[in-house]
Amino acid sequence: MMDFPPVPARDARLVLIVDDVPDNLAMLHDALDAAGYMVLVATNGEAALACAAQALPDIVLLDAMMPGMDGFEVTRRLKADARTAPIPIIFMTGLTETEHLIAALAAGGVDYVTKPIKPAEVLARMGVHLGTARRARAQQQQAVQARSALDAFGHASLTVRIADGRVLWQTPLARELLRRHFGIDGLRAVLPADVLAWVQRQQATLALHAEPPRWTLDQGQGSLVLRLHPPSPEADEGELLLVMREESDLAVRETLRQGFGITGKEAEVLYWLAQGKINRDIADIVSCSPATVKKHLERIYAKLGVETRTAAAAMAMARLPA
Template identity: 40%
Template sequence: MVDAMSAKVLVVDDSPEVISMLNEMLTLNGFQVFIALGGEQALSISAQITPDMILMDAMMPGMSGFEACEQLKASPELMNIPVIFMTGLSDTEDIVKGFDAGGVDYITKPIRHEELLVRMRSHLGNAKRAAHAHQVMDGQGLMTLCIASNGEVEWATPQIYRIFGDQVEQLGTRLQASLQGRAPGDEPVMVQVNDDQVRCHLIDQDESGRCLLKVDDPRQPDDSTKLVHSFGLTEREAEVLLWIVHGKTNKEIAQILGLSPRTINKHLEQVFRKMQVDNRTSAAFTALQCISQRLDVSEAM
């Protein structure tokens, strides 16, 4: 039985039989079930309740499931909801269309209950972990975004939207074109957004080409400058500390920077001494507090 933890699931289908079957099955497995009979209604209900997951019929009269999903993903408030497409279509072109629209998975009709529950559990777990990471970054004022291999912004922290507004998608597209052949730890990428030159740091990249990036506020000193100014760190010590903030181990930092783990340990000894902390966790927390503060630019120069 799926550990649903009362997750809210929106079922979108124009078939009464499918809706009845899924409503009964999901309710028995502990989910809160909401129903929409079409794409427009799904958008309206999603805006009101923010479901934890959406099971979306691909082909419906009026607005198709593909179109509804694209509109969901265009909304910063709703874009992180995982959408699983339910379809009688098995052609590769239709499957690709579902993923291009922003779906995380698909399941073919007739629906096999156990298979659907397993897929739901997996994607709900992924969404929960991602949401926790977003909350941590949001709470610490970090400017972070994730872009897909095609340059589409999958998510971004609120600070990104506050500073760049409707230019966030443009930022993602320009970043995608500049990230070819780059790896975490390489020199920052500079992209033009309106009148600003924006410095972006590649933090991580997965096998599908999805990239996690830290973006510097163009109207603020970069994070390394803040740490150097606040704690008297060297540039290399600040660089090591920033990788600690982003969750990297000493071994990973050594690989990224082309140094030995022993050298990383030596740098961290100096970091701890200068910051007057005893461990990595305290150093990361103190660094995050420093990074989240807005400085008078003249003070950090």
Template identity: 60%
Template sequence: MTAPLPESPLDRSESEIVLIVDDVPDNLAVLHDTLDESGYTVLVATDGESALQRAAQALPDIILLDAVMPGMDGFEVARRLKARAETGHIPIVFMTGLTETEHVVAAFRAGGVDYVNKPIRPQEVLARIVTHVQGARLARQARNALDAFGHATLAVRLGDGRVVWQTPLARKFLQDYLGCQDPQLPEELLDWVRAHRGLPAGPVAPTRTMLQGARRLVVALHQQTGDDEWLLVMREASDAAAIEGLTLALGLTLREAEVLYWVVKGKTNRDIGEILGASPATVKKHLEHVFGKLGVETRTAAASLAIGRVAQLGQG
């Protein structure tokens, strides 16, 4: 029953994957047989460490977690699962014989979405699984759909800055633009979220733009998804088409077109130098070449010549 996971990825097309975590073999056997007969792919773990390992490897659709186990208890397992971006979205249903209010509250605080009392009634567990797996599936489909259209999503917990869950595209954007390698939102972006979360709701979400050469990442603060959780939607935009258009239309070199493009955007020489990785003096020299080619003497005149072209390309 505790055989290692297969080396090849588990097939999710035919059934959902359920991870059962319990240190009592009889409990595992009853639930395993019931779920297997109902068409689920069932994985099991008998302690906290193996539960964390199996969850990270298999990314199950739902986890049935015993609250009281020797060593690492279920509450700690849940907290660790929720602290990891790759497993934080998985719904956890606690199984417990502890019915006192403080234990129920502890289960929800640790990240559980539901709980069932022991002794386990398999049909009750099945009903809970159906409900929570369906909800998780719809949420996953929505996140994947946003990824497919280039809109990456993540949910961040403002108290500690932990990324509760994120789509693969969101993870890539954070790595590319901010060098973020762990499920922790960078402080600069976290401060921005905290500063804008209290603004009155409006038709347009607050946005922040981060630049990387001709590429930019636009981060929008959308809505609150939990007591201390907020949803961010990110999309990547590129200025390459507009810059190429300026190059062809005005007879500029690529670097001259880049400098002119950012002049149109209202950037100073210092700003442009930071974007392009050049000194302000170098930017000034490129701008002098632009003035000569365009037959103008000021930034305003150069921008006026270019702005129509930028607008035509839909990049203004």
């Protein structure tokens, strides 16, 4: 297996140049190095695929015509791998016929430069595509983080395909709720027929709703509330975001436990405190002594950074779903 230089910190701009002509590699390497880029090189398609998979460069400059595996095939393979698919690829080609340029873009390239290579032109085009790719990655990361953060508040989100109800993406809590309430598990699972029918009915009028359409299902283990949202920016056409929330005492206590980083028993005590119960009542409910409840409350106050039961109850109420 080939050895490649260590992967730099992700704030560095890492470029992979692929060309079977050493003079081309040397010229571009020197120009990019002088411009502040970190540069990797490969002289054939197989080496390019291995290097890209290991180093995950920010951008690839790829010769279209090489012996063996050409640049078109290299691009198709990079785009078929989820890890390397987002990397922008700029073709370097001496071919100016329209059919070749169309083939480069069809394979997955974002741009092309013609030979003989002009370093200033390459740098300018790279700057544009690096900025676009960086913004796209940031938006996607923010969207994933925002949806995953819903788990801490007892909300579970998943992306579904409207046509057949197939689950394309889900948070950990969504996976658990699907398994518990519907007996389905894993990515590529399909929503139950009645849920899919509701999604399809609501999808046609989604833009007309002032609030996300809501459906409450009584599953015998507490109610499961479904809310349908427009697709996130990175979702493909024909997909919708479905947010689920379990409405039960158990789910609420789990929300408190995750949200405040407290133990399960502390979450139970805090839940009943938020319901206005006094220590004696809480002790009866959770089957312990009032003194034990007091000790739990002392630890809860310390973890929440408050000094009174009123402040703790207020924080709990603010965290709980309406």
